[in-house]
Amino acid sequence: MQMQKASKSVKPEEEVNSSNTVSKANRRAAFKAILAYTKPFRFTFLAVFFCTLLAISADLLQPYLMKIIIDDNLLAGKNDFRALVIVGAIYVGLSIIGLTFSYFQSNLLQYAAQSIVGRIRKELFDHITKLSMSFFDRFSSGSLVTHVSSDTEALNQFFTQVFLSLVRDGMTLLFITILMFHLDPVLAGYSMILLPIIAAIAIGFRSYMRKTYQMARAQLSRLIGFVAENLAGMNLIQAFHQEKEQESYFSERNHKYLKANLREIRTNVLFNRSFDILGNLSIAFITWLGGMAVFHKQMEFGVLYAFITYIRQFFQPINSITQQWNTLQSAMVSMERLWRVFSVKPIVQEAESPRNIDLSKVKGEIEYDHIRFGYQEDRPIISNLDLHIGAGQMIGIVGTTGAGKSSLMSLLCRMYDVQEGSIKIDGTDIREISHASLQRMIGLVQQEPFLYSGSLIDNVRLFDESISREEVIEACQFVGAEMLVERMQNGYDTHLSERGSGLSAGERQLISFARIVVFKPKILILDEATANLDSQTEQWVQDALQVVSEGRTTLVIAHRLSTIMQADRIIVMSQGRIIEQGTHAQLIKKRGLYERLYSHSMGKLKADSSVS
Numbered sequence: 127m128q129m130q131k132a133s134k135s136v137k138p139e140e141e142v143n144s145s146n147t148v149s150k151a152n153r154r155a156a157f158k159a160i161l162a163y164t165k166p167f168r169f170t171f172l173a174v175f176f177c178t179l180l181a182i183s184a185d186l187l188q189p190y191l192m193k194i195i196i197d198d199n200l201l202a203g204k205n206d207f208r209a210l211v212i213v214g215a216i217y218v219g220l221s222i223i224g225l226t227f228s229y230f231q232s233n234l235l236q237y238a239a240q241s242i243v244g245r246i247r248k249e250l251f252d253h254i255t256k257l258s259m260s261f262f263d264r265f266s267s268g269s270l271v272t273h274v275s276s277d278t279e280a281l282n283q284f285f286t287q288v289f290l291s292l293v294r295d296g297m298t299l300l301f302i303t304i305l306m307f308h309l310d311p312v313l314a315g316y317s318m319i320l321l322p323i324i325a326a327i328a329i330g331f332r333s334y335m336r337k338t339y340q341m342a343r344a345q346l347s348r349l350i351g352f353v354a355e356n357l358a359g360m361n362l363i364q365a366f367h368q369e370k371e372q373e374s375y376f377s378e379r380n381h382k383y384l385k386a387n388l389r390e391i392r393t394n395v396l397f398n399r400s401f402d403i404l405g406n407l408s409i410a411f412i413t414w415l416g417g418m419a420v421f422h423k424q425m426e427f428g429v430l431y432a433f434i435t436y437i438r439q440f441f442q443p444i445n446s447i448t449q450q451w452n453t454l455q456s457a458m459v460s461m462e463r464l465w466r467v468f469s470v471k472p473i474v475q476e477a478e479s480p481r482n483i484d485l486s487k488v489k490g491e492i493e494y495d496h497i498r499f500g501y502q503e504d505r506p507i508i509s510n511l512d513l514h515i516g517a518g519q520m521i522g523i524v525g526t527t528g529a530g531k532s533s534l535m536s537l538l539c540r541m542y543d544v545q546e547g548s549i550k551i552d553g554t555d556i557r558e559i560s561h562a563s564l565q566r567m568i569g570l571v572q573q574e575p576f577l578y579s580g581s582l583i584d585n586v587r588l589f590d591e592s593i594s595r596e597e598v599i600e601a602c603q604f605v606g607a608e609m610l611v612e613r614m615q616n617g618y619d620t621h622l623s624e625r626g627s628g629l630s631a632g633e634r635q636l637i638s639f640a641r642i643v644v645f646k647p648k649i650l651i652l653d654e655a656t657a658n659l660d661s662q663t664e665q666w667v668q669d670a671l672q673v674v675s676e677g678r679t680t681l682v683i684a685h686r687l688s689t690i691m692q693a694d695r696i697i698v699m700s701q702g703r704i705i706e707q708g709t710h711a712q713l714i715k716k717r718g719l720y721e722r723l724y725s726h727s728m729g730k731l732k733a734d735s736s737v738s
């Protein structure tokens with residue numbers, strides 16, 4: 127990973143901020159890191175350089191040939207038809223050479239640029255998937271999508287537009303200057319006076335255009351952000367009848383973008399037309415000077431013709447180079463943003479020599495030993511917590527909202543690391559166990575299990591082709607999900623997606639249970655669904671939990687206490703501490719928080735059933 131190699135002085139994850147401030151040092155480092163990716167393509171870039179050289183030479187020789195036809199043939203009165211045909215044939219030949227090498231240049235450059243950007247995109251995705259959860263707490267998924275899509279695309283433009291323009295237009299300018307001095311040094315000298323004036327005007331105009339461009343981009347990202355937010359929260363908007371308000375916010379942003387866009391387009395048109403006028407004025411000036419010289423027999427007409435053609439071609443590369451400024455700016459910002467993500471090192475690091483554990487030998491005993499943890503170092507949410515869970519036990523975890531139940535489970539999966547103390551599985555500190563082994567040991571059934579875009583079969587086996595279709599079907603039958611499958615239009619081949627599959631939280635959990643059966647982890651964590659399940663699905667989830675927890679250490683974060691009444695032990699949490707523990711009967715007798723939570727849930731249950 128070159129981006130990571132290039133960023134030796136990597137900041138820890140906490141220090142990375144997601145603001146858009148870009149320091150010069152960062153830009154330089156980012157630029158260096160990106161350049162490292164071009165190394166394998168250095169010969170392709172060299173070939174692009176030579177193709178450009180040949181294409182430009184062929185194009186620029188054409189006016190010179192016309193000068194030869196005019197001065198040495200037509201005006202010299204030779205009427206040498208054979209020479210005329212030869213020069214004409216060379217002219218056509220040069221056009222073909224120019225076109226052919228332009229074609230190769232474009233293709234080679236696109237190949238190199240797409241390959242480089244494709245590799246960066248892949249490494250970026252691989253890198254993001256390895257980062258710890260604390261990174262995702264800070265970076266919004268929207269900004270990461272931008273990094274993977276738009277920022278890498280800006281890099282592509284850097285290679286295919288900025289780089290090409292610098293090479294092609296830079297060389298064109300150089301060659302035209304040489305040819306003009308060769309044709310007539312005095313006229314060329316006058317033209318060179320015009321050059322800095324035109325360049326200064328172009329640069330001034332472009333910096334104004336850059337501002338209008340940035341304003342339009344800012345309005346566009348505001349608009350996109352607004353749409354993304356609205357789509358994600360559409361259920362809330364509709365539930366609270368906020369459609370009208372959101373429409374008016376959208377109209378306001380839409381109008382601002384429209385205005386900014388029109389302003390940008392107006393400035394663009396104004397600049398291009400002003401540039402044309404400047405060019406024409408310069409041509410008029412040179413034509414007048416050259417015309418006088420031809421009139422006084424100090425210059426041949428063919429030279430003037432070629433000169434005027436060259437000066438026309440002179441403005442195009444200047445315009446093109448200044449146009450690339452915007453692309454260069456956005457590419458630099460994108461490079462820096464990509465570099466910032468590549469620089470992040472996962473806080474949860476694998477041990478130097480991690481232990482690979484044989485899954486068949488795992489018993490599933492868990493020990494939380496004097497742990498302390500906080501999402502921010504100085505604000506602990508769990509302090510000095512001890513908990514021992516015997517292998518194969520079923521533990522229910524209940525408590526008030528924000529008590530730290532989910533955090534306790536996240537720590538066991540090493541989504542975060544404890545700040546003090548340790549967590550052990552079968553006596554081994556989980557920080558010494560390899561990530562792969564730990565992942566295989568623990569199965570997680572979340573409150574809202576995530577479904578991938580794919581068939582039900584693939585969602586159960588998580589696209590692992592080594593698990594057969596029959597194994598998946600068996601697992602679904604084992605957890606009692608076949609009733610759910612029967613209801614689906616295409617059975618096991620029904621296409622599911624993250625949101626639109628129309629499955630309730632409980633039904634998603636059944637699919638998650640089937641995953642557990644297929645992957646056979648020794649520890650099962652279940653964050654029970656809070657959503658109101660219909661009684662049928664609730665029964666399925668209960669039954670599935672019974673069969674899946676068999677022979678596994680099972681930790682259930684329970685929102686409905688009925689789920690865990692049969693647990694071997696129930697742990698009651700409040701404000702990051704365990705305040706009570708015991709069986710259901712013991713805790714009821716104790717008449718503490720659990721008993722209050724239980725009475726409350728029973729009361730609610732009675733109220734619900736009397737309503738229905």
Ligand SMILES: Nc1ncnc2c1ncn2[C@@H]1O[C@H](COP(=O)(O)OP(=O)(O)OP(=O)(O)O)[C@@H](O)[C@H]1O
Nearest residue numbers: 263501502507525526527528529530531532533534
């Ligand atoms: N990613 C996070 N970043 C910062 N603080 C967090 C994060 N996740 C949780 N917290 C905070 O940590 C505390 C414990 O949260 P946690 O989700 O573990 O509680 P919980 O008992 O599972 O709550 P609930 O029953 O409501 O899901 C809460 O104060 C919560 O606001």
